[in-house]
Amino acid sequence: MVASALRRGAHAYVYLVSKASHISRGHQHQAWGSRPAAAECAAQRAPGSVVELLGTSYPQDDYSNLTRKVLTRVGRNLHNQQHHPLWLIKERVKEHFYKQYVGRFGTPLFSVYDSLSPVVTTWQNFDSLLIPADHPSRKKGDNYYLNRTHMLRAHTSAHQWDLLHAGLDAFLVVGDVYRRDQIDSHHYPIFHQLEAVRLFSKHELFAGIKDGDSLQLFEQSSRSAQKQETHTMEAVKFVEFDLKQTLTRLVAHLFGDGLEIRWVDCYFPFTHPSFEMEINFHGEWLEVLGCGVMEQQLVNSAGAQDRIGWAFGLGLERLAMILYDIPDIRLFWSEDERFLKQFRVSNMNQKVKFQPLSKYPPMINDISFWLPSENYAENDFYDLVRTIGGDLVEKVDLIDKFEHPKTHKTSHCYRITYRHMERTLSQREVRHIHQALQEAVVQRLGVEGRF
Numbered sequence: 001m002v003a004s005a006l007r008r009g010a011h012a013y014v015y016l017v018s019k020a021s022h023i024s025r026g027h028q029h030q031a032w033g034s035r036p037a038a039a040e041c042a043a044q045r046a047p048g049s050v051v052e053l054l055g056t057s058y059p060q061d062d063y064s065n066l067t068r069k070v071l072t073r074v075g076r077n078l079h080n081q082q083h084h085p086l087w088l089i090k091e092r093v094k095e096h097f098y099k100q101y102v103g104r105f106g107t108p109l110f111s112v113y114d115s116l117s118p119v120v121t122t123w124q125n126f127d128s129l130l131i132p133a134d135h136p137s138r139k140k141g142d143n144y145y146l147n148r149t150h151m152l153r154a155h156t157s158a159h160q161w162d163l164l165h166a167g168l169d170a171f172l173v174v175g176d177v178y179r180r181d182q183i184d185s186h187h188y189p190i191f192h193q194l195e196a197v198r199l200f201s202k203h204e205l206f207a208g209i210k211d212g213d214s215l216q217l218f219e220q221s222s223r224s225a226q227k228q229e230t231h232t233m234e235a236v237k238f239v240e241f242d243l244k245q246t247l248t249r250l251v252a253h254l255f256g257d258g259l260e261i262r263w264v265d266c267y268f269p270f271t272h273p274s275f276e277m278e279i280n281f282h283g284e285w286l287e288v289l290g291c292g293v294m295e296q297q298l299v300n301s302a303g304a305q306d307r308i309g310w311a312f313g314l315g316l317e318r319l320a321m322i323l324y325d326i327p328d329i330r331l332f333w334s335e336d337e338r339f340l341k342q343f344r345v346s347n348m349n350q351k352v353k354f355q356p357l358s359k360y361p362p363m364i365n366d367i368s369f370w371l372p373s374e375n376y377a378e379n380d381f382y383d384l385v386r387t388i389g390g391d392l393v394e395k396v397d398l399i400d401k402f403e404h405p406k407t408h409k410t411s412h413c414y415r416i417t418y419r420h421m422e423r424t425l426s427q428r429e430v431r432h433i434h435q436a437l438q439e440a441v442v443q444r445l446g447v448e449g450r451f
Contacts, residue, residue: 051064051071053074053119053146054074054117054119058119058146058150059147060146061147061148062148063147064145064147065140065143065144065145065383066144066152067386067387069189069386069387069390070152070178070190073189073190074176076333077115078176078192078332079114079176079192079316080115083340083343083344083345084340084343085324085343085352086192086317086320088320088343088348088352089194089254089319090114090174090194091348092253093172093194093254095348096250096253097109097110097112097172097196098110100249109170110170110196110198111168111170111172112172112174113159113163113171113172113174114172114173114174114175116159116173116175118152118153118175118176118178119146119150119151119153120152120153120158120159121149121150121151122145122149122150122151124153124159125153125155125158126138128158128298129157129158129269129270129298130269130270130295130297130298131270132269135269137154141180141379141380142154142179142180142379143179143180144178144180144189153175153177153178154177154178155177155193155195155313156173156174156175156193156313157195157270157311157313159195160195160197161298164197164304165303167303168197169198169200169307170197170199171197172194172196173194173195174194175192175193176192177190177192177193179191180382180383181379181382182382183382183386183394183396184394184395184396185328185329185395188329188330189383191315191316191329192315192317193313193315193316194313194314194316195312196311197294197309197311198246198310199294199299199304199307200242200307200308201306202216205238205239205242205308206238215235216235217231217306217307217308218230218231218232218296223272225273226273227272227273227293228272228293228295230296231293235308236273236293236308239293239308240273240293240310242310243291243293243312244263244275246310247289251288255279255281255323259279259280259281261278261280262278262285263275263276263278264277264278264287266290268290268292270292270294270295270298270311271291271292271293271295271311272293273292274290274292274293275290275292276289277289286322288314288319288322289312289313289315291310291312292312293310294308296308317329317332323352324343324352325353325354326354327354328394328421330394330421331421334422336357336421336422338357338422339354342354357422360421360422360423360424361419361424362394362417362418362419363418363419363425363427364415364416364418365418366413366414366416367413367434367437367438367451368412368413368414368449368450368451369411369412369441369442369447369449369451370409370411370447370448371409371410371412372445372446372447372448373409375446376445378398381441381445384441384444384445385416385437387440388440389418389437391421392419392425392433393416393417393418394417394419395416395417396415396417397415397417398412398414399415400412401413411450416434418430418433418434
């Protein structure tokens with residue numbers, strides 16, 4: 001679940017018709033540090049051009065901003081690769097829900113969907129979740145669009161309406177999601193989410209409650225900080241209690257008993273009231289998920305007018321980095337046996353502490369340029385850096401801004417840290433990558449170099 005914003009999209013020079021079969025083989029396993037040729041940087045919107053992805057052709061338009069770097073990751077499905085750390089987290093959550101929540105006939109209450117296509121419509125990603133047309137999370141600079149009507153999902157919530165409309169009332173959705181974002185050890189344009197939804201009928205919610213038959217789910221009143229205008233206070237409090245109890249049990253299963261938890265009020269367009277769960281882990285408060293009582297308008301539109309429910313969503317990388325002490329999000333894409341073998345455990349619940357690979361030295365280069373008078377987006381620069389430098393780029397910091405007193409032109413200076421996770425980089429290969437970036441930033445972003 002997560003309505004946070006998404007970003008960036010450089011279209012560096014490339015003509016792209018990228019076959020799904022092509023993506024799912026050689027290119028997706030590109031070695032760390034191999035630099036894409038200048039002609040492979042991103043999708044060029046040639047007249048009549050299309051992107052072919054997962055067996056479907058998508059015509060390109062002025063919103064198309066998928067880069068080759070991102071396309072090579074589609075179909076990897078790290079969460080479904082046995083013994084991958086993200087797979088371990090997913091399987092531990094599944095196991096917990098299967099054991100803790102059982103239906104009337106002894107079968108699991110929650111169904112699990114972990115192979116849904118990451119390509120969704122903009123209606124699925126935004127409108128079905130009541131995200132306003134002018135909401136900043138829709139920005140082209142924050143999302144990866146195939147065109148104006150289709151995109152790579154920015155959250156697993158994009159499937160919520162469809163599953164509710166199909167008649168499901170308790171399910172988990174797990175998948176890869178795509179957002180244009182800054183570059184550092186905790187951000188990557190592709191990451192993985194796990195979403196859960198549960199609906200209750202009046203009988204289910206108030207079962208076992210004294211005088212429960214007299215309680216109601218709905219009323220017509222006014223919206224407040226505590227509830228929606230269509231919900232009774234009793235119904236909201238029971239749903240909120242069940243949600244928080246469910247999540248408290250889940251984190252106890254993952255982290256162990258005795259964990260200190262706190263709830264922080266927050267805002268999501270598709271839940272109200274909404275909360276973030278924070279845990280005190282090794283003396284530090286960490287936000288681990290978002291959740292809330294589902295907006296009744298969303299539930300009603302999906303055909304479940306007689307039910308009320310909750311939803312939550314969490315990031316698998318976030319949990320894995322905390323649980324396994326993994327320091328850099330790029331490691332999840334590594335095919336280095338020294339990394340992967342650490343998670344081949346006989347019992348998925350056994351404790352694993354990542355043993356770092358040798359820390360190879362960083363190489364640091366600065367790049368500075370005058371910004372164009374308009375249409376410069378920092379996320380476009382970050383996406384171009386990722387496209388040219390790939391996973392060799394550890395982080396990018398904006399270290400200086402300067403406005404010329406006479407021309408009033410603005411200059412940005414970025415410090416780029418290159419570091420291979422598996423070997424020592426040579427100055428020669430970093431120099432070639434950095435020079436390619438200098439050329440691309442001028443050609444694609446219209447800046448004036450100060451190299």
